[in-house]
Amino acid sequence: MSTMTVKVRVWRQPSPDKEGRLVDYTVGNVVADMSFVEMLDVLNEQLVAAGEDTVAFDSDCREGICGSCGCVVNGVPHGPGTGKTACQLFMRAFTDGDTLVVEPFRAKAFPVLKDLCVDRGAFDRMIAAGGYISANTGAAPDGNQLLIGKEIAEKAFDAAACIGCGACVAACKNASAVLFVSAKVGQLSYLPQGQPERYRRVVRMVDQMQKEGFGACSNEGECEAVCPKEISTLHIQIMQRDYLRSVLRGA
Amino acid sequence: MILDGKVPSGPIETKWNTYKDHINLVAPANRRKHTVIVVGTGLAGASAAASLGELGYNVLALTILDSPRRSHSIAAQGGINGAKNYKNDGDSIYRLFYDTVKGGDYRAREGNVYRLAQVSVDIIDQCVAQGVPFAREYGGLLDNRSFGGAQVSRTFYARGATGQQLLLGAYSALMRQVDAGTVKVLPRREMLDLVMVGGRARGLLCRNLISGEYERYAADAVLLCTGGYGNAYYLSTNAGNCNVTAAWRCARRGAYFGNPSFAQIHPTCIPESGTHQSKLTLMSESLRNDGRVWVPRQTGDKRNASDIPESDRDYYLERRYPAFGNLVPRDVASRAAKAVCDEGRGVGATGRSVYLDFADAIKRLGEDVVRERYGNLFDMYQHISGENPYQAPMRIYPAIHYAMGGLWVDYNLMSNLEGLFVLGEANFSDHGANRLGASALMQGLGDGYFVIPYTLGNYIGGTRLEAVTTDHDAFKEAQDAVDKRIKGLLASKGGKSVKELHRSLGRVLWDRVGMARNRAGLQQALKEVTGLRGEYQKNVRVVGEGQTINKQLEYALRVDDYMEFADVLVRDALDREESCGCHFREEYQTEDGECQRNDAEYAYVAAWEFKGRDQEPALHKEPLEFKSAELKQRNYK
Numbered sequence: 001m002s003t004m005t006v007k008v009r010v011w012r013q014p015s016p017d018k019e020g021r022l023v024d025y026t027v028g029n030v031v032a033d034m035s036f037v038e039m040l041d042v043l044n045e046q047l048v049a050a051g052e053d054t055v056a057f058d059s060d061c062r063e064g065i066c067g068s069c070g071c072v073v074n075g076v077p078h079g080p081g082t083g084k085t086a087c088q089l090f091m092r093a094f095t096d097g098d099t100l101v102v103e104p105f106r107a108k109a110f111p112v113l114k115d116l117c118v119d120r121g122a123f124d125r126m127i128a129a130g131g132y133i134s135a136n137t138g139a140a141p142d143g144n145q146l147l148i149g150k151e152i153a154e155k156a157f158d159a160a161a162c163i164g165c166g167a168c169v170a171a172c173k174n175a176s177a178v179l180f181v182s183a184k185v186g187q188l189s190y191l192p193q194g195q196p197e198r199y200r201r202v203v204r205m206v207d208q209m210q211k212e213g214f215g216a217c218s219n220e221g222e223c224e225a226v227c228p229k230e231i232s233t234l235h236i237q238i239m240q241r242d243y244l245r246s247v248l249r250g251a
Numbered sequence: 252m253i254l255d256g257k258v259p260s261g262p263i264e265t266k267w268n269t270y271k272d273h274i275n276l277v278a279p280a281n282r283r284k285h286t287v288i289v290v291g292t293g294l295a296g297a298s299a300a301a302s303l304g305e306l307g308y309n310v311l312a313l314t315i316l317d318s319p320r321r322s323h324s325i326a327a328q329g330g331i332n333g334a335k336n337y338k339n340d341g342d343s344i345y346r347l348f349y350d351t352v353k354g355g356d357y358r359a360r361e362g363n364v365y366r367l368a369q370v371s372v373d374i375i376d377q378c379v380a381q382g383v384p385f386a387r388e389y390g391g392l393l394d395n396r397s398f399g400g401a402q403v404s405r406t407f408y409a410r411g412a413t414g415q416q417l418l419l420g421a422y423s424a425l426m427r428q429v430d431a432g433t434v435k436v437l438p439r440r441e442m443l444d445l446v447m448v449g450g451r452a453r454g455l456l457c458r459n460l461i462s463g464e465y466e467r468y469a470a471d472a473v474l475l476c477t478g479g480y481g482n483a484y485y486l487s488t489n490a491g492n493c494n495v496t497a498a499w500r501c502a503r504r505g506a507y508f509g510n511p512s513f514a515q516i517h518p519t520c521i522p523e524s525g526t527h528q529s530k531l532t533l534m535s536e537s538l539r540n541d542g543r544v545w546v547p548r549q550t551g552d553k554r555n556a557s558d559i560p561e562s563d564r565d566y567y568l569e570r571r572y573p574a575f576g577n578l579v580p581r582d583v584a585s586r587a588a589k590a591v592c593d594e595g596r597g598v599g600a601t602g603r604s605v606y607l608d609f610a611d612a613i614k615r616l617g618e619d620v621v622r623e624r625y626g627n628l629f630d631m632y633q634h635i636s637g638e639n640p641y642q643a644p645m646r647i648y649p650a651i652h653y654a655m656g657g658l659w660v661d662y663n664l665m666s667n668l669e670g671l672f673v674l675g676e677a678n679f680s681d682h683g684a685n686r687l688g689a690s691a692l693m694q695g696l697g698d699g700y701f702v703i704p705y706t707l708g709n710y711i712g713g714t715r716l717e718a719v720t721t722d723h724d725a726f727k728e729a730q731d732a733v734d735k736r737i738k739g740l741l742a743s744k745g746g747k748s749v750k751e752l753h754r755s756l757g758r759v760l761w762d763r764v765g766m767a768r769n770r771a772g773l774q775q776a777l778k779e780v781t782g783l784r785g786e787y788q789k790n791v792r793v794v795g796e797g798q799t800i801n802k803q804l805e806y807a808l809r810v811d812d813y814m815e816f817a818d819v820l821v822r823d824a825l826d827r828e829e830s831c832g833c834h835f836r837e838e839y840q841t842e843d844g845e846c847q848r849n850d851a852e853y854a855y856v857a858a859w860e861f862k863g864r865d866q867e868p869a870l871h872k873e874p875l876e877f878k879s880a881e882l883k884q885r886n887y888k
Contacts, residue, residue, distance in 0.1 A: 015799060033524040033637070041529055041750075044803075048748045053795045054803050058317060060490040062530045063631060065415055066321040088634045113461055114800040117317075121438070124318050128430045132423035133382045137302040137700045138373070140380035144337065147391030156384040157409060160416060164320055193382045 003029045004096035008043060010055055011103045013112050020112065022101070032092035036079060037062065037069055039091055040102075057116040064088040064228060067163035070170070071116045072103040077167035077226045085165060085228040105170035109177070109213040120166050122212040123180060129208035130201040131184040133193050152190055159186035161229040168223035168231075174215030178236050179223040181205050186235035189242060199246040206243050254507070254858055254873035257661040258362035263348075263879045267366045270662075271705055275712030282307035283433075285711050286470040288455060290442050290497055292319030294414070294692060295675025296476030297421035298699025304428030306704055311468055312425065313440045313457060315492050315805075320422045323478060323490040324695060327414025328535035328628065329398065330406035331692040333375040334368055338395055342403040344368045345879075351690060352880040354400040354580050355655070355683020356832035356846060357854065358510070361879055362662055363680045370701040371693050375407055377700055381420040385409050398688040399536050400580040400887075406689040411535055411628045417692055421699070440466065441805065442497040444729040445473065445504045445671065452501075452670035453719045456729040458737075460805065463798040465730050467721035471711055472670045474703065475501060476695075479654030479676040481514060483813045483820065484765075485757020487651035488520055488533040494809040495816050498658050498677055502816075506666040507858035507871060509659035509679030511816070512824035515686055515833050516766055517652035518584035521635050521645075522604040531650040532635055534607070535628055536688040539577040541612035541621065542645070544568050544584070546605050550595035556606055556644050567591055575887040582685040582833045583845075583887060585649035589766045590844070592648075599646045608644035649766060653691060655682040655833070656823070659858040659873070663706035664698060667858075669714075672707060674698040679856065684832025740807045741797055745790035749803060752787050753810045756780070756817060764824050769837040773825040780821055781865070784814040819859045819868050826870060829853045841884075850882050 005028045013020025027043050034042075037059045044054040060068040069086045073079030079089040094100065102116065110118040148156075162183035169177050185202050188194030194201075217236060224233045259266045277285065285308055289300040292314040300312040316322060334347040347368040352359055375393070379385065385407050386394040395404040409416040428434040439460040446454040446469070454469040480495035481487035502508050519534045547554075548565045567587055569576045579587075588605050597603050613621050618641060622629070629640045636646070657679040664672050664680070675695040682690065763776035787810070795801040829849035830839040839847040856873040 031525060031527060034527045035529075035635075038527050038529050042527065045748055045750060048750075048792060048794050048803065051744070051792075051794060053801075056800045056802055060316060060321055060492050061323060061326045062491060063326055063532045064634070065326050065412065066316075066323070066490060067318075068316065068321050083630070084634055088631070090634065090637070092637060117800055120317060124320070124426065124429075124436070124438075127320075127423060128426040130430070132427040132430075133380065134427060135377070135380035135424070136305045137298075137377060137424075137704065140373070140376040143335075143375045143379035143385075144392050146379065148387050149391050150387045150389045153384050153387040156382070157416070160382075160384050160409075160419065161412065163415075164318065187384065188382050191382050191384070193380060 003031055006030055006039070006094060006097070007099040009099060009101045010115070012055070012115055014114060016111050016113055030091050032090065034091045035062065035087055036073065036089040036091065037087045055116065056114040059087060062087045065163060067165035070105055070165045070167055072105065072170060074101050077105060077170040078228060083228060083230050105166050107169045107175035107214070109175065110166060110169065122214070123164050123166065125212065126177070126181060126205055126208045127184065130197065130204035133188060134197060146192055148192065156187045156190040159183045159190070159231065159235050162231050163229060165228060167226045167228065169214065171222040171226040172215065174218060176217045177209050177214040178217040178239065179227065179231055179233065181209050182235035182239035183231050185239045185242065189238055199242060199249065202239060202242040203246045206239070252871045254659065254667070254856070254871050255661070256360050256362070256873055257663065258360065259662065263361060263365045266362055267369055274705060274709035277708050277712045279307055283309055285309065286311065287472050287474060287707065288313065288468055288470040289474045289476060290455070291322065291476035291478060291677070292425065292436070293322035293324035293476060293478055293675065294418055294421055294695030295699045296322070296474070297418065297425045298696050299474055299476060299674055299703045300434050301421060301424035301428050302700050302704050303707065304431065304433035307433065310428070310434040311437060311470070312434055313437045313442060315439065315441045315460065317438050319425055319436055319438070320419060322418060323493050324418045324692070325415045326490065327692055328411045328533065329537035330396065330408035330413045330689040331374065331417060332398070332405050332689040333371045333407055333693070334405060335372055335375060337393060338404045340403045342405050346403065347371060347405065349880050350401050351681065351687060352683065353885060354687040355685050356848065356885055357683065357850070357877060357882055358831050358875065359681055359683030360856070360875060361877060365879065366702065367681050367694055367697050370697045373701055374693060374696045378417055378420050381424060383409065383416045383420040396537060396540060397578065399539065399578045399584070400687040408537065411537070411625055414692055417696065421696070443500060443733045443808070445501045446725050446729050447504055447668065448719050448723055448725050449717065450669060452668050454721065454726065456726065456733055461800055463801065465733065467726045467730065469719050469721050471716050472672060472707060475658065475671065475673045475677050476675050476699070477677045479657065480816065481651045481654055483756070483817055484514070484651040484760045485754050486523065486528060486531050486761070488517060488531050491530065494812070496809050496812045499812040499816050501658060501666070501668070501671060502861045504668065505860070506668050506671060507659040507860050508656070508819055509856050509858050510656035510823060511820040511859065512764060512827065513655035513684050513833055514651055515581060515653040515655060516585045516649045518581055518588055518649045519607060519647045520650035521632065522599060522601065522648040532631065533650070533652060534632060534645065534647060536581065538607060538625060538628060541624070542577065542607040542609050543611060544577055544605055544607055546591045546596040546598060556608070565596070572887045579887045580685055580687060585766055586835060588649055604646040604648040606644040607647045609640065610644070613641065651761070653686055655679065655684060655686055659856065663709065664702060665706065665710065670710070672703060674703060684834055737797055737804065737808070740793045740804060740811070743791045743793050745792045747790050748792055749807045749810050752783060752791055753813065756783050756813060759783070760817060760820070764821055767835050767837055768824050770825065773821055776821045777818070777825070780814070780817045787811065787814050815864060822868065823857050823859060826857060827853055846885070
């Protein structure tokens with residue numbers, strides 16, 4: 001298999017309180033079947049051999065479902081191509097001699113911890129602010145007592161497919177998290193189980209989003225374009241409609 | 252020592268209910284006085300932490316990841332079993348129990364498995380109530396599909412991302428308890444030691460993975476929900492952060508390790524493409540519902556798949572196992588794939604893969620139906636391999652996937668160390684020598700939602716627990732030992748990277764303790780593992796500093812533990828002179844190459860006690876009794 005050499009310009013930042021900068025590296029022996037994060041592994045092995053600190057990046061499942069990985073490659077969260085995470089970006093998308101500029105997801109609400117690792121704890125806090133159905137263990141009725149049409153189940157799944165990676169925030173010029181919030185609000189609003197808490201939920205989650213320092217939505221759709229799960233911006237309309245209704249009802 | 256699994260007496264159907272009727276309880280107002288630490292937030296950990304929080308316990312939940320939502324349960328694709336019999340096809344709690352015991356080749360504990368089958372129905376209800384978008388039929392009822400090792404359709408699913416949806420359900424229940432103030436989630440923390448006080452597990456020491464600081468947590472009980480050790484083999488379908496460290500550190504404190512050589516090799520993974528490969532990706536077993544597995548009939552047939560006519564194809568699973576066909580259990584399917592590749596009939600550039608072909612299914616059902624059922628799996632295959640599975644068959648090969656072995660626990664899910672409970676994949680209890688598809692999710696959630704709330708209450712309610720705080724000497728001793736270890740590793744400036752040495756270890760395990768094992772090979776492996784352990788100590792190179800995010804250091808600590816753990820894994824395979832499930836000893840096979848069990852001598856759980864680095868571990872046995880599922884030679888023909 002033929003190999004290629006790429007130039008990698010990576011954001012290096014030792015800690016949240018120190019300044020970062022872009023540092024240039026050259027990575028050889030790159031093959032087409034290698035994923036982008038495997039290419040970073042190769043770079044890190046070079047750094048180990050040289051006795052230097054490795055590039056810190058989050059990565060776990062390496063099959064596009066855990067949402068751990070994420071960085072901006074050549075200006076695009078998760079890099080070129082659609083419907084995939086950085087770990088599912090393969091080096092066949094690049095050619096010999098290319099330069100890859102690699103930066104962390106940037107948003108006020110996602111402080112950089114080190115190099116490409118950011119703190120996405122805000123996402124957890126937004127889910128804690130009502131992104132659930134209150135159903136204590138042991139109290140559930142038979143699963144088939146609730147009839148849920150196939151179309152509704154599929155629609156709820158489409159929203160529930162969100163992996164919480166944060167690419168939507170990184171792509172948005174306002175660093176808004178509405179796609180993330182609306183995916184959870186949408187999933188639970190479509191399902192009958194989610195109705196009792198529907199209006200309380202949307203208000204609490206949206207308020208938490210604002211508290212975390214995410215920006216507002218200006219309907220440009222960059223979030224959907226980079227979303228690895230191709231979550232639709234249609235859920236945002238549901239969220240906004242529910243939010244408005246809640247406010248009008250004084251929920 | 253003969254171990255007692257503490258399975259309640261009485262008929263198997265009533266054991267669990269009778270047990271629940273007579274256990275100790277903790278009154279609602281007293282629960283908040285008890286702190287419980289849950290390590291790991293996958294299906295087992297998140298469901299346990301959420302359920303215990305709901306009951307009112309004071310819960311601390313640790314995860315090595317940046318959020319509980321990312322735990323590796325999320326990657327499970329195919330489904331979750333539940334003995335609902337919604338399909339009217341003859342399913343029952345007994346049948347799920349029987350299939351699981353048989354599928355595990357009679358090396359699981361009957362009492363635990365029956366309980367698991369009983370709670371399986373409640374799990375489905377609980378997940379529906381949380382808003383898990385299971386697949387539905389047009390009429391609105393829950394849909395099912397079939398899975399390996401069963402002749403009924405009892406698998407509930409959410410497209411090809413069932414684990415994700417179940418985990419997000421458990422995670423949302425967990426975050427609800429965070430909201431309610433009963434659970435505190437501590438992300439980016441790695442447990443590096445268990446703290447024992449007065450003979451009981453009373454806390455742990457962990458490293459804050461952002462600051463590198465040591466943190467001490469005291470509790471009345473510790474629940475280990477830290478998943479499996481497949482990454483000991485270097486390449487596996489596990490996520491990069493899955494590791495044996497928490498379990499192994501408990502083993503070093505005296506917890507017995509049960510059946511460590513029972514590591515499942517999953518038949519349908521995307522084959523290895525080169526040495527850069529960091530992980531192998533599973534293609535859900537559900538694909539075998541509609542995909543047909545084949546290789547060319549003749550060795551060395553290098554034609555494209557589409558150019559090979561039906562008459563020159565060998566659908567070897569359908570041929571060898573007509574009753575179960577492509578849906579034989581995983582161990583059987585994996586060995587069959589290895590066998591045809593060993594014969595030289597494997598396909599692809601390396602000759603180490605077989606076809607999984609959907610052409611018939613597409614013809615029968617249409618591409619749209621196939622896309623609806625498996626779309627995300629096909630997309631994933633295409634992303635990784637660069638090939639379109641709608642047009643050409645997938646190529647697959649077995650890979651390490653799941654650990655049936657794990658820390659030994661009794662019926663209460665408590666290890667031999669009082670106060671240390673082990674749930675989900677991290678324990679050994681329910682899957683014997685081979686796990687059936689869609690049963691891991693069931694066990695993780697069964698343990699967390701429906702078993703531990705009772706058994707933990709029984710322990711806490713029935714035990715006088717003195718107050719313990721983190722200034723106890725045992726915490727200091729643990730911290731000093733961990734600090735010494737970390738400083739030692741950071742000072743290691745040898746010639747090989749952690750990854751290189753890990754890869755070498757993985758090669759030994761895969762070659763000698765993989766799909767086929769034999770005495771000479773295992774004895775050789777024991778020597779090689781000892782050699783690598785020595786080399787690791789002398790020649791590893793760890794870069795970076797301790798007081799910051801240092802993924803090399805995290806990795807180095809984990810591989811250090813694999814080096815010790817691998818010894819007991821190999822010894823276990825060597826000790827078990829029989830073939831059962833995933834453990835295929837070439838010396839013990841039937842005439843047609845199937846597993847030959849030796850029930851007279853090996854119907855036991857092997858529980859290994861760590862005696863020190865480079866010391867021989869001690870073997871303890873828990874005899875297994877089969878009263879409700881008759882001991883038989885497995886037959887899927």
